[in-house]
Amino acid sequence: MTQPRVVTFLGPRGTFTEAALEQVPGLEHAERVPVANVAEALTAVAEGRSDAAMIAIENSIEGGVTAAQDALAATPGLRIISEHVVSVNFSLVAPVGTALDDIRVVAAHPVAWAQCSGWLQRELPGRAHLPAASNVTAAAELADGPAQAALSTPTIGHWVEGLEVLADRIGDNPDAVTRFLFVGRVAEVGEPTGADKTSVVVELPADKAGMLLDMLEQFATRGVNLSLIQSRPIGDRLGRYRFVMDADGHIRDERVADALLGLKRFSPRVVFLGSYPRADGQRIEVERRYSNASFEEARDWLRGLLAGEPE
């Protein structure tokens, strides 16, 4: 893929989503366009106004998982390029020189306020909440009052000057992360790295017990493990579902390709969202019988059978 020149993301600037963009190499000179929601970010890519989009896909505080999954399934022409994990920490920031005792009003995005409620009750009980449209504006508007401090991201110093961090990692869950996907347009599939993930959306052919099982057997009979499965109502009528799934491995791995072929024959609709390196870099180990070599040997054997060669 050539380097993107324009990328969209769920704005405003300074959010965790933009922090995820920092993990993508080669975007130094790209124009970064904040948009209002995930569907808009993806549509811009599909329609060519943007080259790629960064969207939160799991454990997000900035937008629903399911909204992002539905938008990915509904927007044609997209491919996931890479996966990124951002540690979701909150910091209490204030203009240089502010003491905790000075604080009577805290500006915060409502979700951030909720996620820090434990720390706030312990350390700043009874303070008022000034809702802000984002973690960034909460900090940026401190100069204009009426808040004396803001809940923001640890990197807010890159965006707003004159602030200092009064307390760090004050979220109720210090290990919280958000998983993001960097999504571009359909293009030739790259080479596997050995630590890859493949995302698909698959519709079931009919709504009856056992169909889900039939679908998952397409993966299991090829030794392909799933790290995510989520049912989503298709929405056209009651009781029809599509499944959003992440499988271990790359479409250029024989076992994954074979599972995709099985899915394609089975399902009225399969959307391939992409094969891309896993954020955790964990290599996929498979039994011998699911290796590329095993697939090649089986094909050679079949060819020999057809030709009548001695075994």
Added chain:
Amino acid sequence: MTQPRVVTFLGPRGTFTEAALEQVPGLEHAERVPVANVAEALTAVAEGRSDAAMIAIENSIEGGVTAAQDALAATPGLRIISEHVVSVNFSLVAPVGTALDDIRVVAAHPVAWAQCSGWLQRELPGRAHLPAASNVTAAAELADGPAQAALSTPTIGHWVEGLEVLADRIGDNPDAVTRFLFVGRVAEVGEPTGADKTSVVVELPADKAGMLLDMLEQFATRGVNLSLIQSRPIGDRLGRYRFVMDADGHIRDERVADALLGLKRFSPRVVFLGSYPRADGQRIEVERRYSNASFEEARDWLRGLLAGEPE
């Protein structure tokens, strides 16, 4: 179940969650306690400070699906009592006498602002956004300025006086609904209605391809259909998953009870969240071989075999 005297819900008052509470019969005299997040709502129930909680579980604009699912799985001693679906409409409200042309600033919860972006761009382009902590406060604080209108719920008139609705159903998706669960403490399981749902959280015994399949076979071999399946990382270490599932039927239906027994023997941890009437009232039809009668006949047959009765 005796009528709850205290119920918790994700506040503040006037949200869609409280609208869901309106669907529960017998709460006329119950005290309604708004809380800051789903986990707090459920913990209050588990610890006896509240008798039941209403939480958004799917397609929510007021909190993540996965947060609610994780909280349900992590809080012991709970049982789902009933399921409720609320149409998620937004209205533009303003003090009586306000015209569209008068509006320069719109107060709105950030999520509501995003969900109405299409209508706002068409009808009120370029207006400023005053972030509010909830759909209710957005409307309630209109009197104090600086906003001239607010995005709020259609029922805001119940809570705030002197407002009128300038535009109705202005959300980008007019059919949007949120699914809610009304959750109480563990109690004797009620009788099936024929249109029931059973929710469980199940951990897989090991992370390998095929284990998920083994789990789902527990349902499929008993003809139990799943209307929701979602993998959730357990969080203790990489690659371990629990599955949140909604199955058609009631724990007092033989096929569902049998599937639960199979799950229990299979899984290191099964959390039964409850069997309860479906919001859509749709009756579950099963093949003869999965009926209660079929289970009873099979047991009679087995008993006859053991006793040596002629077939």
Added chain:
Amino acid sequence: MTQPRVVTFLGPRGTFTEAALEQVPGLEHAERVPVANVAEALTAVAEGRSDAAMIAIENSIEGGVTAAQDALAATPGLRIISEHVVSVNFSLVAPVGTALDDIRVVAAHPVAWAQCSGWLQRELPGRAHLPAASNVTAAAELADGPAQAALSTPTIGHWVEGLEVLADRIGDNPDAVTRFLFVGRVAEVGEPTGADKTSVVVELPADKAGMLLDMLEQFATRGVNLSLIQSRPIGDRLGRYRFVMDADGHIRDERVADALLGLKRFSPRVVFLGSYPRADGQRIEVERRYSNASFEEARDWLRGLLAGEPE
């Protein structure tokens, strides 16, 4: 079971089938009635003219496997009591004083003649074959000529006097065994020994790919291993099959009983042929989750769920 007073077997006396009868304790005073074929042996039991029958079921030289399986499936009111394995050896016998060089004609059942063809070609090339109706009559009629020797069973000395064994274990496969079943009438099922086998005949509900799989899942989801599976055309019309299966374990083992319940609900016809000790005495080891304890714990858990007990 009370001791049988009359037992039927595939005659004549002195065959391997009667040798299998020697393995059954308590038959010292029983009347042994030879019959012409397996179906007759079983019908005599079903109709009460006999108390039990010994039939060859696998690797038999005295009648087909499938004939015996079909007869078991077609005759109602039977139960397998025990399983027996008999080493199938042949001996060359002749009147006392006969030398190998004296032999010009060998009396033999045609199957015995075929099974010893290697030895005969090496040691007695070119000798004539006098067909006999059984291994016993071959030896018994030596006195009447024209044969000088007979192929017979090693135990023929119990039945015919004045013979000596010229060569022992002359069958082409010295390890050949035949598996026999001792079959009585339906009676109360006994207790498991820990090394048991359960035999069933199951019809598939419809002829389509996947039905066989559905049936076998009834065993696999309960951890029940199969040591024999054989498809047999039902015979009423093309393409319908029944399956003869031997499962590890006893109907009084919870996992086996549960699998039988599943089969019964699934199949238009299940014939339970019996649970009985394995001839090889090999104990069945199962994973914890398929143990009786695991089934009992799951039932206790379910009972607690229904009653609303804290987990």
Added chain:
Amino acid sequence: MTQPRVVTFLGPRGTFTEAALEQVPGLEHAERVPVANVAEALTAVAEGRSDAAMIAIENSIEGGVTAAQDALAATPGLRIISEHVVSVNFSLVAPVGTALDDIRVVAAHPVAWAQCSGWLQRELPGRAHLPAASNVTAAAELADGPAQAALSTPTIGHWVEGLEVLADRIGDNPDAVTRFLFVGRVAEVGEPTGADKTSVVVELPADKAGMLLDMLEQFATRGVNLSLIQSRPIGDRLGRYRFVMDADGHIRDERVADALLGLKRFSPRVVFLGSYPRADGQRIEVERRYSNASFEEARDWLRGLLAGEPE
């Protein structure tokens, strides 16, 4: 395949096995060599002394099913060419002019004697049995006494002169058939006819519940139906099995080829015995998703995905 010049069959001449040979076109000038058992018939082919062999494989009265299956699995270098079904009828034959009342001794192969026991008890009660080595010799040796009639095959007139048929179709089961296989050496696989069968022998990788299921899923996930499955102990140690299976379809059908590839990767040993026309000529109908077209479309789709073509 060029026409066989030498064919082996389970002798002697005139048996039902030779009747099966009559069904094979182009054998008019072939030398027909009777042999003593199935293994010898197949070994002769494998070693080049014969070009093809006819063996009974199911419901045989002339040798065990399992012996033939084991010999097929154990002899390398073979391929099934075609399948044949022969109606197994018995006739009572005697020299021209013989009346039923003249008969005091009946010559018969012991198996034929057993299979006609019902008719004999009704029509010729109390007659003596002279055992014969085959249905043919029973009739051929009538001239030499002491028997006045013989149980033989309906076609015995082709082999022995001066006989007439006193009674026809006197076997206890008038619909009895034997299924035969015509087996040659490994050669290039022919084209499918649309009514084909594929035979394989497959070893399981390990002896545990679920492995059999995994193997059968290789067929079921490709919509391939099985018309025969039979477990056979491998014999090297206890509890290891191979499975003899007949699948609907031809190795040149995509779904069958794909299932074979899956088996090959799964199993430590797969023996392909051949794809050949079914004796019953019944065409195999498959759902659209298992058709050759479906496999080709899926491959085109995958190729497009890899190349980055728009869907």
